[in-house]
Each structure stands twice: as C-alpha cells, then as structure tokens.
Amino acid sequence: MPLLVDPALPEGTLRATHQPHLTANGLTLRPWKPTDAQAVYTAFNCPDIQRWHVRRLDDLAEASEWIDQWASRWTDETAASWAATNSGQVLGQVGLRGISLAEGSASISYWVTPPARGQAIAARAVDALSAWAFHTIGVHRLAIGHSTLNTASCRVAERSGFPLEGTLSQAVKHADGWHDWHLHGRLARPL
Template identity: 50%
Template sequence: MPFLLKPTLPAGSLSAHTQPILEIDDRLTLRPWREDDAPVARAAFSCPEIQHWHTRRIDSDAEALEWVARWDTGWRDETEANWAIARDDQAIGQVGLRGIDLMSAVAEVAYWLLPEARGAGVTAPAVRVAAKWCFDTVGFHRLFLKHSQANMASCRVATRAGFAPEGTLRGAMLHMDGFHDGHLHARLRTDEGNDDGSA
C-alpha cells in the first residue's frame, strides 16, 4: 500500500554519512561508541539506579560488546543513533535517539550518565548539542522524551535541555517496582532558541 506523502527525511539522511563527533565544550564531546567502550556500557547497566529506570542489565563482556555493536547497526539501519558522552575522550554516559521515524522526522531521546560523572551539569548540555544537530543538520521536525514521574533528575535534564513538558502518560512506563505515570517532554525544530542551540 503506497504512502500518500513523501518522507519528511529521505532514506540516507543518517546512513549516507559518517556519524559525527559533536563538541559540547573544550573537554566534552558526543562521539560514536567504540569496542573499547564496552566496559563502560557494562558498568552503566550494572548500576542499580540505571537498571531501575532502563530495566536492562549486561552480564558479560560479550554482551557489552554486542550492545555497543548494535548501536552502530542502528545508525546504518536508521532506526536509532547513539553517542557516548565523552570527557577527554573517555565515555561517561550516553545520548541516543530511539524509534527514528523518517516519514515524520520524529525520534525519541534517551540518556544516562555514570554515577561518578553526575552532579557536574553534563547531561543537559549534551542533549542540547544532540538536538541542535538533529534539527539544524539533519532536519528533524520533533524530538520527544519520556521519563517516570518519580525520576526527577531526568525531568530536570529535559527541562534544562529545552524540552517543554507536554503532559502525563498515565500508567505508561513499566519499571522494576511496577507501572509509573510518565512525563512527556518535546522540542520542535521551530521552537524559539533552536537557531542557536540555547534553551
């Protein structure tokens, strides 16, 4: 059954290009994940707090390598895009796009940070830089994110990154302790401040 509309983003909007390295500041970048980052992914998904909100764990080095390799495959397939948040080139966290929809130019944003890297105001600037690239370089129309209403740290990141709250998704998110109401945030390419990446 043919579509009545042309995709807002054509096929190849991501995969035809090398995944970029995006500068956050003089020490922090967003860069593609590498095989030697696998121990960082394993450490992150061994963290009880990250497990609580993400409901996954990594049990071996082999699983960690497979996880990192999957992120590279997602770029080529244009289904997801994942960057390591790197301080002095050492991975300390992640910003990713999930469920990329080229037809509508929409994607869901996700992020996490290692416990030892928290408290320095790293994640929100990383999300802002990724969003600016998505809007200015690729041409995404809308980015959104969801978090449990109990995850106020994620809510603060979303707000500081310029993602406006849009409402509550009742009982929409399953976590370790059951279903949670979710908060929905979003940012449009046409939102004020997107021309310079500010929020």
C-alpha cells in the same frame, strides 16, 4: 501501502553518512567503540541506570553486543547512540530512539555514570545532540520521555528546553510495576 504525504526526511539521511563526532559544551559525543565495553558494563551495573533503563548487562560480552548493535541501527535509520566523553573518558550516553524519517521525529535517551553526575553532563549532551538533529539532519520534533518518579530526568528535559507536554498513565513497565510517563517535546522551530 504508499504514504499520502512526502516523508519529512528522505531515506538515507543517516546511512549515507558516517555517524559524526559532535563537540559542544566541553563534551565530545562520539560513536561507541569496542574498547568502551568495560565502561558500558560498569555503567549498567549502576542501580539507577538499571532502574530507569530497565536492563542490565551480565558480562563484558553483553556490553560488547550492546555496543555492536548501534552500527546496524544507524544503517537501518531506526536509532543512534553516542558516548558522551571528556578527555577520552566515557561519562554517559545520549541517543536518538524511535527515529521516524517519514515524520521527522525521534526520542532522546540518556544516562550518566555515577562519578560524572552533578556536572550537567546529560543536559549538555542533549543540547549538543538536539542542535545537530535539528540543524544538520533536519528533524522536525524531538521528545524526551521518563517515569514521573525520575525527577532527575525531568530536570534534564526542562533544562534542555523540552517543556512538559503531558503525562501518560501507566505507560511504561519497570521492575517495580507500571509507571506514569512524562512526555516532553521540542520542535525545530517553535510555534
């Protein structure tokens, strides 16, 4: 079924290039690599990461599968993920989910390892990724969504210039039941 409007971004916007390394605010965002499996496995053993991301990894093989999926998701132009690092050490993750080239939109996800918390890693990573998405690939809109109980994620969104746009009732299921969902958004060019 044909679209009645031109897509905001052409097919190939991502897959025509290699996933970049982004450097800003004292962080390097880089594509995941196989040697990150232990860091990913350790991160997903954190109860907070499991709670808010609704998944766990049971062994290094699953961590490797989690890493391996990102190359095909970049090629399919549906999602992308970067390791947020400093001096080679993985401090967290930031990524684009639900990429829609037709709409020129995506959602941002992030997590930070327990030892790296309290250093604004997530906010700095979101800032760097947002700048790249808006200015380099030309995304029109980015969103951040999180459980209303996840106050740390709300602070990251607000600190990164994503104002709260609304609350969706019981929109996401976590291990402890249905959660209301905050939706934050930001446009490439504010109205």
